Amino acid sequence: MLRIAVPNKGSLSGPAAEMLHEAGYQQRRESKELVIVDPANEVEFFYLRPRDIAIYVSSGKLDIGITGRDLLIDSGASAEEILPLGFARSTFRFATKPGTANGVEDLGGTTIATSYEGIVAKHLADKGVDASVVHLDGAVETAIELGVAQVIADVVETGTSLRNAGLQVIGEPIMQSEAVVIRRTGADADEPKVQQFLRRLQGVLVARTYVMMDYDCRAEHLERAVALTPGLESPTVSPLHNEGWVAVRAMVPAKDAQRIMDDLYALGARAILTTAIHACRL
């Protein structure tokens, strides 16, 4: 039985459960359930605090975990990222009141409030900056107004929380984060059960980012049409009953689908359809 750590709260928990559900795994029905077994898929899910997941996985008691890249690095635990999942995307940044500092080099002697002391301490050490770090559990943006710190280091997504607190980012992003699948450092990544789990999640990622496109076009336009829809290996081309016409089928990136349909139409292709991909194995 594969033992998997899943975030039980916060920004990661909803999208993680949704992705696992789309990958065909049973998920808990209510938020008080801490462990569930999915016997059909031979998987056991442990719902844990996102911040604790890398620690459980590094201990070897759980095979795999879903957490944030920032939380993984902040923990310092002996675990490594094996698959990025594309949700809970954020940057991690320093911010201050306007006019306080322009870059990390100006932070010497300041007090920096953060929930991610590990990331901040390492970054300051790398930059040779000597500052104090104070740990807060959340709502870190308020620390400056209340005089606990002159600087904060926190997760930024839209920037709304910073704007509302009258703060602005300084320097370059300390890191880019997103949800990731992690394993204990050095664990056997080729293990079949782990590989099957990763293939299922990859299938969801592909189903979310591609659509299937079908269209009819004149045989003499085929090469130009296929250049627009090269597919993953190569498109399927079938003859139509009407001589001189072919039907083409290929996967295309969902974000480009409308533009590709316009370009195919301009080439003379007709009956251009896109359909959602429900699941896939590449």
Ligand SMILES: Nc1ncnc2c1ncn2[C@@H]1O[C@H](COP(=O)(O)OP(=O)(O)OP(=O)(O)O)[C@@H](O)[C@H]1O
């Ligand atoms: N607004 C956000 N947008 C995108 N990702 C976020 C956001 N806030 C936090 N995250 C990501 O979520 C993870 C932190 O999860 P955690 O549950 O500890 O905090 P949270 O989502 O802020 O929840 P809460 O503070 O309500 O407990 C990190 O990987 C972080 O980058």
Ligand SMILES: O=P(O)(O)OC[C@H]1O[C@H](OP(=O)(O)OP(=O)(O)O)[C@H](O)[C@@H]1O
């Ligand atoms: O750039 P934004 O879109 O505003 O998102 C970033 C904010 O979201 C998170 O806070 P959350 O709401 O989880 O509260 P917390 O500070 O208590 O963790 C994070 O800690 C930032 O405060």
Ligand SMILES: [Mg+2]
């Ligand atoms: Mg938060």
